[in-house]
Amino acid sequence: MKNLLPTSTAGSLPKPSWLAESETLWSPWKLEGDELIDGKQDALRLSLHEQQQAGIDIVSDGEQTRQHFVTTFIEHLNGVDFEKRKTVKIRDRYEASVPTVVGAVSRQKPVFVEDAKFLRQQTSQPIKWALPGPMTMIDTLYDDHYKNREKLAWEFAKILNQEAKELEAAGVDIIQFDEPAFNVFFDEVNDWGIATLERAIEGLKCETAVHICYGYGIKANTDWKKTLGSEWRQYEKAFPKLQKSNIDIVSLECHNSHVPIELLELIRGKKVMVGAIDVATNTIETPEEVANTLRKALKFVDADKLYPCTNCGMAPLPRHVATAKLNALSAGAEIIRKELSA
Ligand SMILES: [Zn+2]
Numbered sequence: 001m002k003n004l005l006p007t008s009t010a011g012s013l014p015k016p017s018w019l020a021e022s023e024t025l026w027s028p029w030k031l032e033g034d035e036l037i038d039g040k041q042d043a044l045r046l047s048l049h050e051q052q053q054a055g056i057d058i059v060s061d062g063e064q065t066r067q068h069f070v071t072t073f074i075e076h077l078n079g080v081d082f083e084k085r086k087t088v089k090i091r092d093r094y095e096a097s098v099p100t101v102v103g104a105v106s107r108q109k110p111v112f113v114e115d116a117k118f119l120r121q122q123t124s125q126p127i128k129w130a131l132p133g134p135m136t137m138i139d140t141l142y143d144d145h146y147k148n149r150e151k152l153a154w155e156f157a158k159i160l161n162q163e164a165k166e167l168e169a170a171g172v173d174i175i176q177f178d179e180p181a182f183n184v185f186f187d188e189v190n191d192w193g194i195a196t197l198e199r200a201i202e203g204l205k206c207e208t209a210v211h212i213c214y215g216y217g218i219k220a221n222t223d224w225k226k227t228l229g230s231e232w233r234q235y236e237k238a239f240p241k242l243q244k245s246n247i248d249i250v251s252l253e254c255h256n257s258h259v260p261i262e263l264l265e266l267i268r269g270k271k272v273m274v275g276a277i278d279v280a281t282n283t284i285e286t287p288e289e290v291a292n293t294l295r296k297a298l299k300f301v302d303a304d305k306l307y308p309c310t311n312c313g314m315a316p317l318p319r320h321v322a323t324a325k326l327n328a329l330s331a332g333a334e335i336i337r338k339e340l341s342a
Contacts, residue, residue, distance in 0.1 A: 004340060005294070005308055005333045006057035008273065010211055010251055011069060011130040011178065012313030013050070013062030014322050019043045023316055025218065026068050040065040041118060048122055054326035055334075058126045058174065058307070063315065065115045069178055070132040070140040071099075073112075077159065079105035079145065086142035091184045094220035101143040101152065107159045113166045120171035129172045131160055133179035133210065134196040135188065150192045157199035168206045175201070176209035176251065183212055186237035194241050201246060209249035209273065212238065213312040214257065217280030225280075232258040239266035249273055253311040255285065255293045264300035272301045275311035276332060277325045282317065284324045290332020291339075303340055308333040 019039050020027040031039045047062030066072035074080055084100040116129055132140075134153040146152045164175050177197060182189050201208045212235065215221035228234075235252065242250060243266060251273035253259065264272060276293040277285055294308055308329055314322040 003057055003337070004303060005306055005337050006126070007308045007329050007333050008056060008058035008128055009051070009060060009062075009314065009326070009329075010213065010273070010275065010279075010310045010312045011060065011063055011176070012315035013047050013064070014315055014317055014319040015064055016043050016046060016319070019064070020067075023318060025216065025316055026071070029067075040115075044115065044119060045122060048119065050323055051326065052123070052125075054323065055330035056326060058128050059119075059123060060128050060130065061115055061119050063130065063313065065112070069130065069313065070137055073132050073163075074099065074137065074141065076108060076111040077105050078108055079103040080141065084144075088142050091139055091181055091215075093184075093224050096140075098141050101141055101145045103145055105152070105155050105159065107162055110166050111163055113163070113170050116167050116170040116172050126173040127171070128174040128176055128209070129167050130176045130178055130211070131163060131167075131200075133177035133181070134160060134200060135181040135185065135193045136179050139181045139185075149188065150196075153192060153196045154199065157196040160200040161202055164200060164204055168204055172206060174207040174209055174249065175204065176211050176249075177201075178211045178213075180211075180213050180215055182210070182238045183214060183234040186234075189238045190241050194238070194245050198246055207248045207271075208246070209251055210242070210247050211251035211273070211312075213251075213253045213275070216312055216316055217278075218316060222280055228258065230258055231260055233260065233263070235259060235263045236266065239263060243267045243270060249307065251275070251309055254297060255289070255311060256281070257311065261296045262300060264297060268300065269305075271305040271307060272297065273307040273309035274301065276308050277310040277314075277329050279310055279312045279314050279317065279325075282321045284321065285328045285332070287328055287331035287335055290328055291335040294332065294336045298336070308336075
């Protein structure tokens with residue numbers, strides 16, 4: 001990575017209103033057939049362009065080709081019945097109607113590899129690709145086959161590893177696994193959550209990241225956050241084991257969160273994607289606010305390991321808000337780069 005403090009986003013960015021309904025999760029597509037395929041590619045180009053205009057260093061597809069960060073991946077697997085739905089509590093927080101695991105799970109064919117190749121053709125910048133993590137996948141399903149969370153997680157880890165190896169071959173520089181579930185199921189994280197994540201990255205030569213957040217800025221998440229008290233110490237539970245793991249980068253929520261920043265000391269040595277943009281508000285951060293968050297993190301993260309980022313995905317935000325937040329992220333990182341080189 002050529003620049004100090006390379007910027008990136010946690011993952012999703014808003015979709016254009018001609019492709020899917022704005023400011024909505026699981027938003028239905030407005031196009032179909034070949035038009036949808038073309039539309040997704042055009043949206044990916046636009047999303048890349050917006051990141052480049054904002055000066056983002058490590059770019060992504062903005063998750064323009066998927067409806068949801070977990071479900072879209074699962075849709076492509078054998079063994080999951082999307083017609084047979086059950087209401088479960090996701091991350092012990094909110095009820096959702098989810099598909100059912102009815103048989104052995106396997107990957108029929110690559111899920112995102114063509115999209116990744118397409119993104120690779122559009123830019124020579126480093127690219128990051130997000131996949132759901134095994135623990136978050138099992139938490140977004142009803143399991144009527146394995147009837148064992150850990151067993152299903154190991155199966156998903158194998159499938160994710162197949163996909164990740166093909167993404168690497170397609171030219172992806174950083175593969176990121178989204179694991180918001182790491183902030184909820186602490187015993188399982190330590191018993192097998194991190195182990196299954198390491199299975200998912202087995203044999204990869206590209207960089208790997210895990211994104212652990214407090215969720216999108218949707219009501220179920222913001223209501224939950226209100227119950228967490230004045231100090232959010234959830235990261236403390238997973239960090240010691242994560243520090244010893246093979247994962248290269250840890251992506252975290254920092255700005256406007258109640259996470260005590262000194263918890264970052266527990267993952268000293270890892271690269272850290274420091275969330276300096278709050279995705280739960282339309283208020284645009286000032287570059288100085290972004291710089292403040294990065295300054296605080298610098299006490300616990302070496303400068304060459306600090307990657308300014310967003311707290312989470314920005315899919316549910318209005319497009320102009322997300323764009324302005326990307327600009328603020330770049331400007332804030334630039335303030336600190338100047339300070340560090342002075
Ligand atoms: Zn997130």
